[in-house]
Amino acid sequence: MGDSKRRKENLGEKYGEEANVYPWLPIKKSQAEQFVKLSTRGAWVGIGLLVAYWVVVRFIGPGLGLWQVN
Template structure:
């Protein structure tokens, strides 16, 4: 008998359902993967916005007279 068949018989109705990461936490493996994907995207967006803000302050701002850097 194959491993998948044995597991299916052993789990019964629970077979194929998302399993929690830890028994005490109501977070499934799929939810944790989605969380990691979301936070990774949010981090890259924050990095890009920070670089854009820095470029604006460092190069564009003084050229437009927003403030002058000390000599």
Template sequence: MGEAKRRSIQGLPPKVIKPERGDKVDTSPRIASWLPLTRNQADRFVALTTKGAWVGIGALVLFWLTVRFIGPAAGWWTLSDG
């Protein structure tokens, strides 16, 4: 006898399947009715790209410091303007 049939014979309600931890349904409103993006998705995108921009700025500063100061001080190369 199957689970569904046993529950109906005993007068129990159907078994409710709980969503898994990773299956969260986004119930935030859409940005536009015709666009399949929600407000939460847009906020996460902005946060991710902002972090990515700061990482890029940090990498650029580190690269500039290496080219301008660390490389010549270590004798890896010489600057053409100095």
């Protein structure tokens, strides 16, 4: 008997189901990967917005006469 048949017999109905990240945490591995992708994309968007804000405050604002330093 092959290893996959033995594993299938041992797992029964749970055979082929995706495993949890941790046994006590009801989050599947694919869901964890999706969260990492989403949070990485969100971090890059935040960095881009921070750079855009910096450019406005540092260069565009003083050029338009806004935020004058006395």
